Amino acid sequence: MPVEETIKFIFSSLPRFIYQPRAVKTILLSPAALCVLALGLRWLYSKASTTHITGDPGKVRRRLKDRDIDTEYDIVIVGGGTAGCVLASRLSEDPSIRVLLLEAGTSSRTTLCSQIPALFPRSFHTALDYNLYTVPQTHAASKRKYWPRGKMLGGCNPSAGALRYRFHHGAPSDYDEWAQLQKGQEGAEEWSYQQLHRYFMKFETYNPSKEHDLVDVRLRGSSGPVHVGHFGHVSELTHKFIRACHNAGVCYNPDINTSKGTLGSTETPTYIDARRRRVTTETAYLTPAVLARKNLTVATKAKVLRILFEHKGNAGNTVPHAVAVQYANERGKVFEVKARREVVLAAGAVHTPQILMLSGVGPANHLVSHGIPVVADLPGVGSHLMDHGIVSFYFMDRSKADISALTVSDIRGIPRPSLAFKLARAALQYYMSGTGPFAGNIAEAMSFARSDDPKLFPHDVFRNAGRAQLEDTTSGANAPDIEVLFTPLAYMEHGDVPFPIKGHHFGLNAILLRPTSMGTLRLHSADAYDAPVIDPKYLSTCHDVDVFVRAARLVSRIAQREPLASLVDPAGDDIPLLNHKMDRQSDAEIEALVRDRVQTLYHPTSTARMAPRADGGVVDPFLRVHGVPNLRVVDASMFPTIPSGHTSAPVIAVAEKAADMIKETLIGHHLSSGGR
Structure with missing residues (x-):
């Protein structure tokens, strides 16, 4: 049942x-x-339905010492995250294709924190999280930044918090830019918004609600496996934030997920279904019926170590082909499994480039320095790392309207006695009616704007006139480069640090959507168990700092507009941590605050980007690794550049498209071989 x-x-x-x-x-x-x-x-x-998922990867392949390898799969998918679950489901629809999905973690169905919306922080720093940190960020107060990365089926979608399960396509022009960046390669035009949009529609089922009757359901998907809507718990402060945005010059937009564009303010559309349960690609795509397919095997607790290659072709003109995947179980026993047709990397923007480099695909000098034989010299692997930075600003709320709301630190740690009843009451309310704080999205509203909008940023706002002119890094005239995210509570350091000021507070969080700072991901060693060296180089360009300063000005402008302005408690005006008087601060003071507070929005991308090889690209428009025809990358690492929005929906659309491309390749191979 x-x-x-x-x-x-x-x-x-x-x-x-x-x-x-x-x-x-x-x-x-x-x-x-x-x-x-x-x-x-x-x-x-x-006891959730995981009976067709094996937690013993040894059942998939004999020990490496058993040389009589007799188990093969047509497709081996490395990584059961957001994209991997989509691929496993779609590819196994064809009963003639044998599919193996390897995931280092376990099923997200076995954990409450991946199912109940507000419990996401409980997965941080646990066995469900890789617990990664960046190197000290030179331009961000020299701090190491925590990077949560999900270690479970569904990947970061069920684990990386409310900020990851906001349903957002990005701007339509983002994908037209993707196509243009391919510079005429075969298949480039297939990445335009017009072409990719059908995959957004394919995976979505939009659940309408009477509170959001301005959404035109004709423009939304209605038969896909991923259910989305507006079902999260919403604070009354959230509606006041949206009205304040409108009064500040950012108009209401009832639906940010259509071809009409994403500019404006709206209540957050979420991956929460009508039952108030979090929707992940595991729950949506790996249903009991899918898992029962005889041609699909899902192996959890399988740590992939490297991909194995053979050179094929005529003498003097051979190219490497991926032929097997080597992995280990949780006890460290090593196995390998053959891939008859293709290996697909879907391990995410951190682990995909790491596995490529461990396998000999990447910058030759870097690989040689770690004693790794070079299979393909691709300098773009692990380069061009991009991420959305977020800076939180805090305000004391005098209304106490949401004094019963759960804070991130309440949910995260062992509850204090004073909170026990509040947590218990909220839990029972959630299980009896699907309502209350446990159904909350935390990030309840969003506002998208452009940093060059003269209505929002008149030149006299800036004390330093030199900051008035900014490079336009957006993908088009209707695409944003700033987002302001509203949370009806305040949290610090991903909820790791309890908010130190008593009372009730809300957060206005500025997000840099189109950064020009680009970082790198490199190997620490040739040991697959060593975490990679992550350096996103936050705020390493003046442009990024300047846009954040403007975003902070917009935050202050919104906070000073009704009906939000009346809620800001003057008792907090002189508390340094709070940002009531930000309008009186200089650009230099705001810059210092931004550098101190910037954190990840959990959106790393582009570390194995789709682009011509000469431009540092790693994969072609068919997502095949340059020089390795049967190895593909299908996750956020292939993004040519970071979209001006949230990354889960684009990853799902890419995976849907990739599944179609792989099927077409296999059908073509079948026909060319005479059906054998």
């Missing part, structure tokens, strides 16, 4: 007296009863 039906059955079977007000109050305030309930629910979730 599915978990949701089981929970409904339990509650429908309870005696009728518990629905009486006094009895409900007793249950809500009974720690013993709530502990039993929590434990029971946790057990139920652990």
